[in-house]
Amino acid sequence: MGEADLANAMIERSPLAVAVVELDGHTITATNQNFEAIMPGIKADGHSILEWIHKDDHPLLRGLIGPTSGISGREQKREMRIGRRPDGPWRWMLVAATILKDEDPQATRRALFYFIDIHAQKSHELLESERARRWNYALVSSGLGVWDHNYRKQEFFYSQTWRAMRGYASTGATPFSSTEQWLQLVHPEDRDFVAHAIERQKAGDLRYMNFEYRERHCDGHWIWIECRGDAVEYFPDNRPARIIGTDQDVTDRKNAEALLAHTRQRLEMALTTSRIGVFEHDRNTGTVYGDARICEIYGFDDQPESFDIQRVFDLVHPEDLKRTLARSSELVPGGGPVSAEFRIYRENDGSLRHVRHLVRLHLGENGEETIVGINWDVTEEVRLRQDLVTAKQLAEARNFELDRAKSDIEYAALHDYLTALPNRRFLEDELERRVSIAAASDLKVGLLQIDVDDFKGINSTYGHGAGDRVLCHAAQTLLDMSKHNDFVARMGGDEFAMIISYEGGRDKLEQTAKRVLLELAKPISLNDARVRISASIGIATMGNKKADAAAMLRDSDHALKHAKSRGHGQTAFFTPGIRIADVVDRKPSDRLMQAIEQNDFIPFYQPQYDAETFEIQGIETLARWRQSDGSFSEPSSFIPLAQSLNIMNIIDASILAQALEDHRHWRDNGLSPPRLSLNLSPHRLSDPALVPALQRTELPAGTLTFELLESIFLDQQDDVSAYNLKQIRRLGINIDVDDFGTGYTSITGLLKVAPNGLKIARELVLPLTRSHDQRAIVKSIVDIGKTLNIRVIAEGVESRQHARILTDLGCDALQGYWLARPMPADAMETLLRRKMAEASV
Incomplete structure (x- = not known):
């Protein structure tokens, strides 16, 4: 039996669906009953096997039996959909194919196909795969x-x-x-x-x-x-x-969520900080839903979550209720917000508060009207506005006062406070102007420098008040004698000047000078006495077209000295010979001016010690003149000359600048120096340029104290001195009274000035060791200071016994040679370092 016959026998006995197919044409040559059952009533023999296979599965069939399948003599399997074309129905089957061998090489090639029904299993598998695919898509997309x-x-x-x-x-x-x-x-x-x-x-x-x-x-x-x-x-x-x-x-x-939480937190913080309350008002029911801040604003202690709007209306000030309701009537759906400000009386405490609200009308889906808004208490803002209005009015008033004060200061800067005449600065500017005009015209300019003779004697005999009256009399006499184009000024002290523009010779100048002497010689009343005064006059002219104001001032000064050298009541015109003779007498003045130019005036420092702990609590700054041989001159050797030359202000300013620089240097080096104190002369106190100069200087708090002589407070202060004293305090500079006890300051005067410290004069301290009466005097001064809360410093401490007595008497600070002598800046720095080292041990 051949393999083909054997296949036919197997077909009939097989429990599976079986078919024999010619490979070349795919024609079915034999089937069993199980195969015929796939499509009942249809004969498969003679038909192509492809008619029973889904078109999408044809490649699978060809793969089983095709020339490249590589299955010769070996069974292959594929899953295919089996039915009847074109519409099926289709069932999933497992298809196996085996090539049948024939002894005759010329015989037709055939294959034996087995069909196993796997439809239920395959359908379930496809369903699960589709489900898995759907879930996978869902998971990926989600x-x-x-x-x-x-x-x-x-x-x-x-x-x-x-x-x-x-x-x-x-x-x-x-x-x-x-x-x-x-x-x-x-x-x-x-x-x-x-x-x-x-x-x-x-x-x-x-x-x-x-x-x-x-x-x-x-x-x-x-x-x-x-x-x-x-x-x-x-x-x-x-x-x-x-x-x-x-x-x-x-x-x-x-x-x-974090951003929302952060935004909500910031909004809540903003609302809490600003104390803004948020509410909704249902217009149909009149119910208001407010937060805790709304209840706080209106004083609702029961903190209701909702309340009737009438409860708010009952608190609104009657004068504001109608106006506020009128503003609310302007609300329209979708419109802009409406704001109003009104007064309320808080429900819990009855206090009057100012409330501002901002509201907007919203229309719901069912047509209900809801007012949404915010309220906040603006009572403090209203008060601030009122305060600002008041402050503005005060500021305008103060500006007026400042403008007037500025005018007064400007006037004071150019005028003498006692006589109201132009001062030296004004004189120099006016003389410069007239000289410039005269240089370009036929006019001539003459300068008369007038000095009251023996003015110090008048002060000594009749007092300073009488001396002031003499100066005022001289000023008025010069004004009465001056023509419309003459210029009269007070140069300082007992010196005056008159600028005269003239034509022709200098006879007019000489005649004017003589008339001045005659008028000044008329008797005046001083303290119930008839007194005659005289004056000396120095006269200078332009000389040539190239003359300048400075030269004329120098020339008139030379001429004045020459006139005074000839006796009282004399006049003298300037000549070159007078200048040569005067140069010899000016050597000390020139040396002093040269010292200023070379910065030979330097500060020395004398520490002030706490009377109980002997720690340094202050440093007095003293001026010293450095000589060419390296020695230093005491102030008594140059102050009188500097005052007569009117240059003490320059020395004071130089010493102050150097002292502040030393103080800054000590601070930068970590020494924590105490407050500096400097003497302030009466002339310097009345200088209009003092305060502007101090304002341009960096003065850290607790840096500076000015010491003023007690006699300054005895004299009637001029407007500039009073203004300067007030501004000095505003700059944080302390004021001490120096040499206290040598003048006649009253308690009323001390209360008026309110100094920070009193320095007991050296003359009162030196006799303490041998005079109980002197101790009683010093004790009374200390008691005055304690009563007025004024710090008391004693200078002139020259022995241990002095220090003990002054401490027992209650002095706050001590200063003197026994404690430390005045020293230059480097020695002061060394002392501060040593004291700091001792304090750290």
């Missing part, structure tokens, strides 16, 4: 990453989405091999919680099957993960053996 922890098999699966959300490769090993390693990728603040949650998951705790945490992305930033899981298999002890879940990247949501 961004859920699947994880599967099989603790029984110790298998752990993570989907591609799970990997992608963390930045891992879609395949390959994860960057961790254990739960402990993975936990290192969790945010440190969440790590303990996540470790605990995992343990609770393993224990089956449903409360931990859903939680959120932060995990590090592979590029380094943190992402928020929402983890959801559930147990699908259990160990015998009911512990989860397998947990399957999903992870979702919720970073955007968490960031949005």
Whole structure:
């Protein structure tokens, strides 16, 4: 029996659907009943096997029997849909093919096909695959990453989405091999919680099957993960053996929540800080829903969540209620906000408050009208506005006073406070102007410098008040004698000047000078006495067209000295011979001026010590003149000459600048120096340029004290001195009274000036060791200081006994040679360093 016959026999006996097919034409040559049952009533013999196979599966059939199948003598299997073309119905079958061998090489090639019905199994498999595909699409599109922890098999699966959300490769090993390693990728603040949650998951705790945490992305930033899981298999002890879940990247949501929370927090903080209350008012029912701040604004102690609008109306000031309601009637749906300000009497305490509100009308879906708005208490703002109006009025008044004060200061800067005549500065400017005009015209300019003879004698005999009256008499006499174009000024002290513009010779100048002497010689009354005064006059002229104002002032000064050298009541014109004779007498003055130019005036410092602790609590600054041989001259050697030359202000300013620089240097070196004190002369106090100069100087708090002689307070102060004294205090500079006890200052005077300190004069301190009466005097001064809360400093401490007595008497500070002599800046720095070192031990 050949293989073909054997195949036919097998076909009939096979329980499977079987068919024999010619390979060249795919023609069915034989089938069994089981094959015919696939399509009942249709004979398959003679038909192509392809008619029973779904067209999409034809390539599978050809793969079984084709020349490249490589199955010769070997059975192959494919899953195909079997039915009847074109519409089926189709059933999934497992198709196997075996090539039948024939001894005759010329015989037709055939194959034996077996068909096994797998439709139910395949349909279920396709259904599950489709479901899996749908779920996979759903998971991918939802961004859920699947994880599967099989603790029984110790298998752990993570989907591609799970990997992608963390930045891992879609395949390959994860960057961790254990739960402990993975936990290192969790945010440190969440790590303990996540470790605990995992343990609770393993224990089956449903409360931990859903939680959120932060995990590090592979590029380094943190992402928020929402983890959801559930147990699908259990160990015998009911512990989860397998947990399957999903992870979702919720970073955007968490960031949005954080931003929302932060915004809400800032809004709440802003509302709380600004004390703004928010409310809604239902117009139909009249009900108001307000927050706690609304209740606080209106004084509702019961803190209701809602209340009737009439409760608010009852609190509004009657004068404001109608106006406020009228403003609310302007509200329209979709329109802009309406604001109003009104007064209320708070419900709980009855206090009057000012409230501002801003409201807008909203129209609901059903047509209900709701007013939404805010209220805030503006009582303090209203008070501030009122205060600003008042302050503005005060400022305008003060500006007027400042403008007037400025005018007064400008006037004072150019005029003498006693006689109201122009001062030396004004004189110099006017003389310069007239000389310039005269140089370009035929006019001539003459300068008369007038000095009252023996003026010091008048002061000594009749007192300073009488001397002032003499100066005023001289000023008025010169004004009465001057022509409309003459210029009269007070140069300082007892010196006056008159500028005269004239034509022709100098006879007019001489005649004017003589008439001045005659008028001044007329008797005046001083303290019930008839007194005659005389004067000396020096006269200078332009001389030539190239003359200048400075030269004329020098020439008139030379001429005046020449006139005074000839006796009282004399006049003298300037000649070159007078200048040569005067140069010899000016050598001390020239040396003093040269010292100023060369900065030979330097500060020396004498410390002031606390009377109880002997710690340095102040430093007095003293002027010294450095000589060419390296020695230093005392102030008594140059102050009288400097005052006569009117240059003491320059020396004072230089000493102050150097002292402040030394003080700054000590501070920069960490020495913490105490306050500096400097003497301020009466002339310097009346200088209009004093305060502007101090304002341009950086003065740290607690740096400076000015010492003024007691006699300054005895004299009637001029307007400039009073103004300067007031401004000095505003600059934070203390005022001490120097040489107290040598004048006649009254308690009323001290109260008026209110100095920070009193310095007991050296003349009162020296006799203390031998005079009990002197101690009583000093004790009374100390008691005055204590009563008026004024610090008391004693100078002239030249022995230990002096220091002990003054301490017992209650002095606050001591100064004198026994404690320390005046010293230059470097020695003072050394002393400060030593004291600082002693204090640190």
